[in-house]
Amino acid sequence: xxxxxxxGKEFTKGLIKENPVxxxxxxxxxxxxxxxxxxxxxxxxxxxxxxxxCSNIVISLLRKVIPPKVRIPAYIVxxxxxxxxxxxxxxxxxxxxNDKLGVYLPxxxxxxxxxxxxxxxxxxxxxxxxxxxxxxMGVGFTIALCCMGLVRETLGSGTFxxxxxxxxxxxxxxxxxxxQHPMLIFVLAPGGFFVFGLLMACANKLAExxxxxxxxxxxxxxxxxxxxxxIKEKENCASGEEVAK
Amino acid sequence: MSYSKELLSIFVTYILTxxxxxxxxxxxxxxxxxxxxxxxxxxxxxxxxxxxxxSTAVTYPIFNLLTAMGLExxxxxxxxxxxxxxxxxxxxxxxxxxxxxxxALGIYLPLITTNCAVLGVVLLNIDTNGYSGDLAxxxxxxxxxxGAGLGFMLAMVxxxxxxxxxxxxxxxxxxxxxxxxxxxxxxxxxxxxGFAGLVENMFA
Numbered sequence: 001x002x003x004x005x006x007x008g009k010e011f012t013k014g015l016i017k018e019n020p021v022x023x024x025x026x027x028x029x030x031x032x033x034x035x036x037x038x039x040x041x042x043x044x045x046x047x048x049x050x051x052x053x054c055s056n057i058v059i060s061l062l063r064k065v066i067p068p069k070v071r072i073p074a075y076i077v078x079x080x081x082x083x084x085x086x087x088x089x090x091x092x093x094x095x096x097x098n099d100k101l102g103v104y105l106p107x108x109x110x111x112x113x114x115x116x117x118x119x120x121x122x123x124x125x126x127x128x129x130x131x132x133x134x135x136x137m138g139v140g141f142t143i144a145l146c147c148m149g150l151v152r153e154t155l156g157s158g159t160f161x162x163x164x165x166x167x168x169x170x171x172x173x174x175x176x177x178x179x180q181h182p183m184l185i186f187v188l189a190p191g192g193f194f195v196f197g198l199l200m201a202c203a204n205k206l207a208e209x210x211x212x213x214x215x216x217x218x219x220x221x222x223x224x225x226x227x228x229x230x231i232k233e234k235e236n237c238a239s240g241e242e243v244a245k
Numbered sequence: 246m247s248y249s250k251e252l253l254s255i256f257v258t259y260i261l262t263x264x265x266x267x268x269x270x271x272x273x274x275x276x277x278x279x280x281x282x283x284x285x286x287x288x289x290x291x292x293x294x295x296x297x298x299x300s301t302a303v304t305y306p307i308f309n310l311l312t313a314m315g316l317e318x319x320x321x322x323x324x325x326x327x328x329x330x331x332x333x334x335x336x337x338x339x340x341x342x343x344x345x346x347x348x349a350l351g352i353y354l355p356l357i358t359t360n361c362a363v364l365g366v367v368l369l370n371i372d373t374n375g376y377s378g379d380l381a382x383x384x385x386x387x388x389x390x391x392g393a394g395l396g397f398m399l400a401m402v403x404x405x406x407x408x409x410x411x412x413x414x415x416x417x418x419x420x421x422x423x424x425x426x427x428x429x430x431x432x433x434x435x436x437x438x439g440f441a442g443l444v445e446n447m448f449a
């Protein structure tokens with residue numbers, strides 16, 4: 001079914017309609033962890049996009065070579081190689097960003113968006129649609145991270161674009177009232193959960209106006225490990241309640 | 246600071262102040278996904294503690310080997326593969342030899358392979374506890390994983406309790422489902438902010 005859609009549709013679906021963070025609820029860890037400022041959010045988003053596009057291309061090229069039984073380990077190797085490359089590039093050219101992202105940069109390997117797209121799309125589709133799908137999802141991820149980062153940075157530290165060395169020596173533009181009275185809680189951990197919750201509520205409201213279903217935690221359907229997972233039969237794991245309502 | 250005191254301080258830090266879920270945002274997927282029932286939450290976290298401990302025990306010597314060969318840049322790819330293979334092996338062995346334990350923990354094991362909390366603790370141990378192969382550092386790394394695992398369990402169990410109270414609550418329409426869960430997580434995380442500074446003062 002996916003092949004019949006035009007490439008444009010493959011790209012745009014990742015931006016809004018199937019936004020990986022706000023609609024599919026994937027990749028929540030980096031969404032919460034690196035969005036204390038817009039610049040680190042963009043850095044994370046672009047790094048993940050690069051990995052996503054490259055790994056989608058390679059996995060799609062190899063889709064007939066990889067035996068289905070060992071596909072998950074094979075995907076992980078491909079993804080981990082690209083993450084290593086991105087890690088080296090960031091370390092070499094953007095050391096500040098590397099310090100900010102810290103352990104979350106290598107953790108792109110276990111970002112469920114990337115493995116999820118490999119499993120759901122790139123493993124079944126041709127190279128060009130897979131690349132476009134990866135790009136769309138990556139840009140969608142970046143947009144969602146930017147929204148989080150914008151809210152958290154503005155309210156939490158009262159600046160805009162801090163960390164970009166060309167603006168004010170890296171301290172960013174100060175926002176008049178907020179920079180004197182920053183609400184520190186927004187850059188701390190609780191603020192991350194809170195802003196994400198509210199953003200999700202807004203996304204749900206917009207989705208309802210458009211007649212789309214609410215975002216639910218796709219714990220089982222989208223999880224790349226779903227096939228080998230037996231929790232589903234034993235307990236109703238992830239999203240029973242959320243689907244019902 | 247004596248070594249045992251240092252270990253204790255690492256242990257408490259990773260349970261309370263640097264809680265993996267609530268302040269480091271590692272392992273959010275199981276936190277939101279499997280915390281609906283208390284027994285599932287406990288089973289999942291017990292499996293996480295177990296996998297964290299064995300992964301650290303195995304990857305720490307491997308990193309020394311990589312350093313010796315000058316291949317540190319391969320750490321990400323090597324660690325994820327080692328963890329994945331290890332979890333599979335443990336699952337098979339457990340199924341064969343300890344079926345009762347397999348019934349309790351086994352079902353969660355495949356899920357944990359691609360869990361960022363496990364890879365996170367392994368990478369963090371390498372970053373913070375240095376690479377030198379001496380036994381003292383290995384001890385620190387193991388205590389750190391145990392603390393991180395127990396902190397994971399604490400957050401999961403607490404949050405399972407919070408969620409069971411949410412079930413019957415009257416929630417505004419657009420906050421229903423995931424948004425209210427995240428806001429509840431935010432409040433749980435806020436309570437852990439109260440521990441800030443605790444470890445420094447306790448072990449000063």
